[in-house]
Amino acid sequence: MPSHTALPGNAMPTAPLDTRYQIETPEGIDLPLRPAGLMPRALAFGFDLGLRGLILGILFIALAFLGNLGIGLGSILLFFVSWWYMVLFEVLNQGCSPGKQVMGLRVVQDDGTPIGWSASLIRNLLRFVDMLPFGYFLGAISCLQHPHFKRLGDIAAGTLVVYREQPLARPQLPLAPALRLPFALELNEQRAILGFAERQGELSAERTHELAAILATPLQVSPARAVEQLNGVARGLLGPT
Amino acid sequence: MRLSDASVVIRPRSSWEAMDLGVLLARKHRVLLMSSWALVSLPIFILISVVLWDYPSVAVLVFWWLKPAFERLPLYILSKALFGQTPTLKQALRQWPHLLKGQLLASLTWRRFSLSRSFTMPVVQLEGLAGLARQQRLGILQQRNAGAARWLTLIGIHLETALWVGLMALFYLFLPQQVELDWDWQQLALASSQDWLWLEHLSNAFYALILVFWEPIYVACGFSLYLNRRTVLEAWDLELVFRRLRQRLEAAVAVLLLAVGLLVIAPTPQAMANPPVDSKPLSTPQASQSIKHLLEQPPFKNPETVTRYRFGEDQGANKTKPGADAKLPAWLESFLDNLNSDTFKSLALVMEVLLWGLLIAGITLLAWRYRDWLQAFVSRRRAPRPKAEQPVPSQLFGLDMGVATLPTDIAGAAEQLWATKPREALGLLYRGLLSRLLHDFNLPLKNADTEGQVLERVRHLQQPQLLAFSDDLTRHWQNLAYGHRVPPALAQQQLCADWRSLFDSEAAR
Structure with missing residues (x-):
């Protein structure tokens, strides 16, 4: 990629920036994870904070009718909610507290495995370091500076907040007779042609023609017929459905 | 762009x-x-x-x-x-x-x-x-x-x-x-x-x-x-991706044309690279020098500077700030005070007892759960105790060690046996020695000890005469037992005499 493009002046580093985090399993399978940055995490935390406030508020009002016993139970409850809310949800709910669930996030270990008790405890106990000296000051700075957006608790526990994989809707391909190309296509090229067919609804007609015209010469068709041709190739790649 | x-x-x-x-x-x-x-x-x-x-x-x-x-x-x-x-x-x-x-x-x-x-x-x-x-x-x-x-x-x-x-x-x-x-x-x-x-x-x-x-x-x-x-x-x-694909395909066409062109032209005589110019020979110290130099470099050695903070002198007691403890708001407190009736006091007491009980039960459960671990690591100092109770082994090297199985006059019995059964005679002497070591000298011999280990223990007793005899006897015993070499007659008499002088005199004393 950038290695065979002419680099002007002060040359760029080799790998282009990306938000992906690659893990290779012992079987040689690449797992791309997508670490989540400060903004969705802040919103998820805000949601969790609000939810905890709501739960505690309702329960405190109920407990207020129990006198001293209520105060005692209330403080136990406060302890549990403030220290165990995150841990229990993360460990028992596949790394998702309710806020993370809403934002489509998930906590995993650095190697992509589900988070366990010790890692979750460490990362949540160290929240109090991240909060120093006020309102997640250290945590925010660490999150904005770390290449994989880890706050201090994440660094200590070896965990990562990633986006959950969302279920995909089946894309609609435009109708065209299936075609086969006389030359082999690489994986990313096949994906691009399929993507071209799938995303035609979002693109303007002019842009679609412009994109297809790039490949008109190699496909040996006139630019006007290139879109149809590419759709046919995409059908051919997709196979009978 | x-x-x-x-x-x-x-x-x-x-x-x-x-x-x-x-x-x-x-x-x-x-x-x-x-x-x-x-x-x-x-x-x-x-x-x-x-x-x-x-x-x-x-x-x-x-x-x-x-x-x-x-x-x-x-x-x-x-x-x-x-x-x-x-x-x-x-x-x-x-x-x-x-x-x-x-x-x-x-x-x-x-x-x-x-x-x-x-x-x-x-x-x-x-x-x-x-x-x-x-x-x-x-x-x-x-x-x-x-x-x-x-x-x-x-x-x-x-x-x-x-x-x-x-x-x-x-x-x-x-x-x-x-x-x-x-x-x-x-x-x-x-x-x-x-x-x-x-x-x-x-x-x-x-x-x-x-x-x-x-x-x-x-x-x-x-x-x-x-x-x-x-x-x-x-x-x-x-x-x-499309632009790259087009570039690739056009390049492929160009390569095809080039290949056709090359087929037409006769191949050049020298297609192989020249053999690499011989590098100058290295002497041994030079080679080891360069090896050492290479080994100092990153793939083999990765030096790392670690800077750590250490505690300085203690600053005395930490200053605590008042007003930081979480308190219920005033209105809630007054509200709670109004509701503070005696009806729940007993219930609160029950809860308190229950919670304390839960804590104690939890600790007990933990201790019980990890009792093996506790025994293994906490009471380590009492570990030597079973040594005293270790029973005297009744057999060593397959030889019976009971006092009752040995004749009273071991040397005499051995002398009688020498002529017919030299193996049993020497065995009797060795058994006698081990039995004495076990019972008279209280040596902590174990079933798994070898002859050499027994000798080593005898050496710790600091008795040169006993050591010399044991050494001699063990050597002959090993020769006979493993090498099937019968000790010469002189050695037989010598062993019996030594036995008498060592143990019978002691017994007489």
Whole structure:
């Protein structure tokens, strides 16, 4: 990629920036994870904070009718909610507290495995370091500076907040007779042609023609017929459905 | 703009991921972005503060209001850096006055409060659109990702506040104790503003410093949202792959032509590379020197400097601050006091007992659960105790060790046996020796000891005569038992005589 493009002046580093985090399993399978940055995490935390406030508020009002016993139970409850809310949800709910669930996030270990008790405890106990000296000051700075957006608790526990994989809707391909190309296509090229067919609804007609015209010469068709041709190739790649 | 020069991976992302890319982009060019922002904004901040010295709040408001003007510089740097043409600090600063020309008034007045400011800024600055064209463009762009841009600004407001207060708290925490004693925040709040003007200006300066850190990230996030929107809208990623595909196919055609051409031309005589020129021979010390040198270098050795903090002297008791403990609000407390009747007191007592019981039960359960572990690690000092109870083995090397199985006059019995059964005679002597060692000398012999180990133990007894005899007897015993070599007659008599002199005299004594 950038290695065979002419680099002007002060040359760029080799790998282009990306938000992906690659893990290779012992079987040689690449797992791309997508670490989540400060903004969705802040919103998820805000949601969790609000939810905890709501739960505690309702329960405190109920407990207020129990006198001293209520105060005692209330403080136990406060302890549990403030220290165990995150841990229990993360460990028992596949790394998702309710806020993370809403934002489509998930906590995993650095190697992509589900988070366990010790890692979750460490990362949540160290929240109090991240909060120093006020309102997640250290945590925010660490999150904005770390290449994989880890706050201090994440660094200590070896965990990562990633986006959950969302279920995909089946894309609609435009109708065209299936075609086969006389030359082999690489994986990313096949994906691009399929993507071209799938995303035609979002693109303007002019842009679609412009994109297809790039490949008109190699496909040996006139630019006007290139879109149809590419759709046919995409059908051919997709196979009978 | 050439997409193939882009220094980021271009693909359609979700809006949150696009912002993450912005954070990474800002991180990569952090030094340039922060220094250029600081060099532009801090002098202006100082100027504003000096002019409006008596009105610190107005000063910070004016400074805050000017943010869109400063934001144009990071956007310019990022847009250049995206395609690999990162400007130097000097170039960027020189460019800033030119950047201010387009629609500055609008962005400082009615567009100042737009929450999607960071997202729409590139349309004006990079695309240079104005009026109706800008409106239409924004209409298309804001169909998606605009919500995320608003969230970005909202989060930014909160983050700025949190960082600002955090920096002030940090400042307060780092005050020396002597200074802190004279200060009281309530006093500060009530004091006439004249005395504390400089303090307010200081907190304004903190805000300016926070912006140096946060604003480049904010601009970068907005910029990457804009990029992402255009990537989706114009399928940049597809264009990139298509162009590469075309390049590849055209290159393949060229290669085909070249191959055909080469077939026509006769092959050149020398197709192989020359053999490598012989490197000069190395002497042994030189070789070892170079090996050592190589081994000192990274793949083999990775030196690492570790800097750690160590505890200095203790600073005495930590100072505790009052008022930090969480208390229920007053109204709730009075409300609870009103309800505080005796009806629940007994129930509370029951709960208390129950909770204490639960704690004790938990500890007991833990102790019981890990009792083996506790025994293994906690009571280690009592471990030697079973040694005393170790029973005297009744058999060694398959030989019976009981006192009762041995004749009273071992030497005599052996002498009688020598002629017919030399093996049994020597065996009898050896058994006798071991039996004596076990019972008379209380040697801790074990079933698993070898002859050599037995000798070693005898050596610890510090009796040269006994040792010499044991040594002799063991050697003959081993020769006979494993080598089938019968000791000579002289040695037989010698052994019996030694036995008598060693043990019978002792017995007589």
